[in-house]
Amino acid sequence: MEVKVFFMILLGTILVNNYVLSQILGLCPFLGVSRKLDSAVGMGLAVIFVMTLASFFTFLVYKYVLVTYNITFMSTITFILIIAALVQFVEMVIEKISPVLYNSLGIFLPLITTNCAVLGVAVLNLKSGFITAEMGLMKAVVQGFGAGVGFTLALIIMAGIRERLELAPISKNLQGLPITFMTAGLMALAFLGFSGMKF
Amino acid sequence: MFNSIIKPTIILTAVALISAWLLSLVNAVTAPRIEAQQKEKQKAALETVLPGYSITAEKKASSNGKELQYWEGTKTIDEKTVHTGYAYIASGQGYSGEIRTMVGVDDSGTIIAVSILQQTETPGLGARCQEVATKKTLIGTITGDNAGTESAVPWFQRQFAGLDLNMKIQVMKKGDWNESIKDELIRNNALSAITGATVTSRAVKDSIEAGMTLLRTAVTFAPRKEIAK
Amino acid sequence: MNYWKEFIKGVWERNPILIIGLGMCPTLAVSTSISNALWMALAATFVLVFSNIIISIIKGLVPPHLRIPIFISVIATFVTMVDLSLNAYQPEVYKALGIFIPLIVVNCIILGRAEDFASKNGVVTSALDGMGMGIGFGLTLTVLAFFREFLGANKLLGLTVIPGFEPSSAMIIAPGAFFTLGLMLWAMNSYNSRRKG
Numbered sequence: 001m002e003v004k005v006f007f008m009i010l011l012g013t014i015l016v017n018n019y020v021l022s023q024i025l026g027l028c029p030f031l032g033v034s035r036k037l038d039s040a041v042g043m044g045l046a047v048i049f050v051m052t053l054a055s056f057f058t059f060l061v062y063k064y065v066l067v068t069y070n071i072t073f074m075s076t077i078t079f080i081l082i083i084a085a086l087v088q089f090v091e092m093v094i095e096k097i098s099p100v101l102y103n104s105l106g107i108f109l110p111l112i113t114t115n116c117a118v119l120g121v122a123v124l125n126l127k128s129g130f131i132t133a134e135m136g137l138m139k140a141v142v143q144g145f146g147a148g149v150g151f152t153l154a155l156i157i158m159a160g161i162r163e164r165l166e167l168a169p170i171s172k173n174l175q176g177l178p179i180t181f182m183t184a185g186l187m188a189l190a191f192l193g194f195s196g197m198k199f
Numbered sequence: 200m201f202n203s204i205i206k207p208t209i210i211l212t213a214v215a216l217i218s219a220w221l222l223s224l225v226n227a228v229t230a231p232r233i234e235a236q237q238k239e240k241q242k243a244a245l246e247t248v249l250p251g252y253s254i255t256a257e258k259k260a261s262s263n264g265k266e267l268q269y270w271e272g273t274k275t276i277d278e279k280t281v282h283t284g285y286a287y288i289a290s291g292q293g294y295s296g297e298i299r300t301m302v303g304v305d306d307s308g309t310i311i312a313v314s315i316l317q318q319t320e321t322p323g324l325g326a327r328c329q330e331v332a333t334k335k336t337l338i339g340t341i342t343g344d345n346a347g348t349e350s351a352v353p354w355f356q357r358q359f360a361g362l363d364l365n366m367k368i369q370v371m372k373k374g375d376w377n378e379s380i381k382d383e384l385i386r387n388n389a390l391s392a393i394t395g396a397t398v399t400s401r402a403v404k405d406s407i408e409a410g411m412t413l414l415r416t417a418v419t420f421a422p423r424k425e426i427a428k
Numbered sequence: 429m430n431y432w433k434e435f436i437k438g439v440w441e442r443n444p445i446l447i448i449g450l451g452m453c454p455t456l457a458v459s460t461s462i463s464n465a466l467w468m469a470l471a472a473t474f475v476l477v478f479s480n481i482i483i484s485i486i487k488g489l490v491p492p493h494l495r496i497p498i499f500i501s502v503i504a505t506f507v508t509m510v511d512l513s514l515n516a517y518q519p520e521v522y523k524a525l526g527i528f529i530p531l532i533v534v535n536c537i538i539l540g541r542a543e544d545f546a547s548k549n550g551v552v553t554s555a556l557d558g559m560g561m562g563i564g565f566g567l568t569l570t571v572l573a574f575f576r577e578f579l580g581a582n583k584l585l586g587l588t589v590i591p592g593f594e595p596s597s598a599m600i601i602a603p604g605a606f607f608t609l610g611l612m613l614w615a616m617n618s619y620n621s622r623r624k625g
Contacts, residue, residue: 005292022602027452028536073226073512076530077218077504084497113496116453116534123527129290129297129317173617181610188603207494214498218505225509229516236519394597 002135006142013146019117020154021188026117030155031180033108040159043108044152048145050090050112051121054083055144058122059130059137067131079122084113121147157187244314245270248303249284260417267413284311287414291406293318293399302407304364308420313359313407318399327393329353355400358390364411365420368404370397434553438560444537445568446616451537454528455569456605462585465573467521469566471514471529473559475506476538480558483546490547499542500533507532537561568612575608576600 019025026047033043058079066072091109095102112118121144128143130136161183170179245254252272260267269287276282283306290299298318303311315329354375362368362385369389373380384391392400444450451472458468482502490498511529514522522529532538541561546554577583580599582590598604 008292024457024602024605025453025531027456028450031452071219071223073222073230073508074219076508076511076533077215077222077501079530080500080504080533081215081497084500113500114534114536114539116531119531119534120527123530127527129299133297173621174614178610178614178617181606181613185603185606185610188601188606189598192598192601192603207491210491210494211497211501214501218501221505222508222512225512229512232516233512236516240519 006139009139009142010146010149013143014150014153015191015194018150018154018191019120019147020151021184021191023120025120026115026151029108029111029115030151030158030184031177033111034155034158034162034180037156037159037163039108040155041152043111044148044155046090046108047112047115047118047151048148050083050087050109051118051144051148051151052141053086053090053144054079054118054122055125055140056137057082057086059125059140062126063131063136075126076123079119080113083118083122087113117147117151154187158184161187240316244301244316245272245286245303247314248286248301248312249274250312252282252284252303254286258417260413262413262416265413267410269414269417282306285414285418287410288316289403289406289410291402291409293402298399298402298406300403300406302359302410304411304414304420306420308364308411310359310362310364310407313356313403315353315356315403327355327396329355355390355393358384359407361385362390363388364408368408370401370404372397431553431556435556435560438557438562438564439567440564442561443564443568444540444561445565446613448537448540450540451535451565452609454531454535455565455572456602456609458525458528459569459572459576459605459608460600461524461577461581461583462570462573463521464524465569466566467514467518468525468528469562469569471510471525472532472535472538472565473562474510475503475532476541476558476562477555478506478558479503479538479542480546480554481551483542484549484551484554487547495543495547496539499539499547503538503542504533537565572605572608572612576604580604 013019017023020027020030029043029047033039061078061082062072062075066075066078087109091102094109124147125131125140125143128139130140130143133139158180162180165179165183174182249270249272252274254270254272256271258269258271260269267287269285272284272286274282274284284303285306286301286303288299288301290297292298299316301314301316303313305311318329358381366388369387370392371384371387371389372394373384373391375391375394380391390400390404438444442448445452445455454468454472458464479499479502483499486498486502507530510532511522514525514529541558545557549557574584576599577585578589580595580597580601582588582593582595596604599608
């Protein structure tokens with residue numbers, strides 16, 4: 001039973017309610033970092049990492065600090081500061097531990113603070129009622145991880161398509177953002193097919 | 200040392216304190232209103248699912264470590280007949296998060312009405328469980344043709360009324376609910392799923408049935424056989 | 429005259445969505461209906477104007493390396509004010525906009541304007557800049573919402589337009605959002621390149 005719930009959250013966030021293609025979150029990096037496949041993979045990994053951690057910490061802080069002291073109205077400002085601090089911290093740790101990883105991920109980390117999918121997953125964890133639910137922390141972390149994977153999936157597919165688009169003859173006025181949005185629309189349409197999935 | 204660590208800390212703390220102070224002022228103004236609204240919402244939901252009933256008690260039923268909050272209400276028809284109705288909050292896992300539904304049942308276990316309190320489903324698909332089917336048109340508004348009032352109950356929720364919880368509720372794919380398929384659905388004890396959001400529809404149905412199972416541990420229902428036929 | 433220029437540039441010439449390409453997430457997610465678009469524009473404009481004002485006032489006091497955290501705190505404060513007031517006075521709107529109200533914090537338009545403009549300019553011009561950007565954002569949002577609400581729900585401002593016409597619900601959800609914005613950007617590129625000759 002419990003496993004099924006987690007599986008459903010995971011499947012929901014990766015495919016059915018894909019953060020980029022269905023909930024329309026995290027478009028700035030989705031459009032900005034999808035020109036090359038390598039950088040898309042790097043960005044994706046960094047986002048998975050930060051989203052999972054952000055879900056964990058924002059959940060704990062919300063449940064045990066903000067609710068306890070009855071200051072839930074501070075949640076937005078607290079979350080964004082947690083995320084900013086987290087990103088900063090992750091950046092420093094990676095730099096110390098693995099300079100190789102830092103060289104490939106480093107430039108993406110500062111961008112993640114303003115990735116609205118990260119703040120989005122923190123806020124959605126609240127709205128999904130995980131705070132009062134049993135095993136809420138697990139659910140929140142799974143949702144954070146799934147959201148990151150879903151984001152990465154969309155980003156990688158998009159990067160693959162855009163690398164091909166570079167070579168395609170496209171009318172001048174359609175080049176750049178317009179054709180990217182059309183592609184994203186077609187991808188979203190394809191992902192819509194998952195919404196009929198049964199368990 | 201001072202310039203690199205202590206000074207930034209002091210500045211950031213000051214900024215955080217000022218913003219916390221400002222927000223606590225705003226919160227002091229808005230919090231009572233938000234709370235009043237939530238109470239109002241619950242009251243309105245209770246009135247929707249138990250129309251004409253007066254709430255007499257607020258109780259809790261529990262079994263297997265699961266808890267269910269429910270309300271008991273009575274409706275006086277005449278001096279001899281007093282109907283008892285129950286309202287409970289069912290919650291189920293949809294595609295994205297919890298869907299909370301308030302359900303009203305009468306003493307025979309038939310649904311009086313349901314009201315979806317909270318959902319975070321996909322806009323345009325699952326979120327249509329709260330959509331009201333309106334016949335008002337733009338041209339009608341301009342020409343002043345939109346006379347008459349409409350039921351404000353969303354169509355997805357309206358079709359639950361009259362379903363018998365003593366049997367399994369079926370989910371059929373008939374498209375949007377309308378008067379013409381009403382009889383067929385009631386005959387089959389079924390509801391019509393939202394197009395493209397069968398999972399949402401099922402989640403609502405399942406949560407209502409699960410809540411009913413819990414409610415049965417505290418309340419006995421007397422199925423009306425003659426109506427079921 | 430100069431003030432007018434600072435104000436009007438956000439509407440077309442430096443339109444935050446169409447030209448600079450910022451703030452895509454709320455643009456696409458909230459443009460499902462005109463009323464949602466207008467409320468979102470109002471909320472974002474409020475935050476833009478006031479965070480621009482505050483930041484242009486405190487710009488001299490902020491140490492350079494603490495700029496971003498402080499700007500974000502200022503923005504988050506105003507966003508929370510909007511969040512609380514909408515929840516208290518416009519619960520329906522609050523429900524419809526959902527998580528996109530707290531997400532105004534990470535709307536790149538607002539932090540972008542704070543960084544690029546308010547931290548370098550005076551109070552009055554910053555306020556005007558914020559207002560212009562807010563209106564440009566709102567106008568684009570409304571145009572998008574017009575097409576999506578009409579084609580996707582056969583409604584305008586919540587009222588049915590053509591009775592009996594079956595709308596294409598794909599327009600209301602994500603694919604329609606991407607297509608509409610893609611087409612809008614295409615149309616704008618074509619217009620601009622034709623004008624240039």
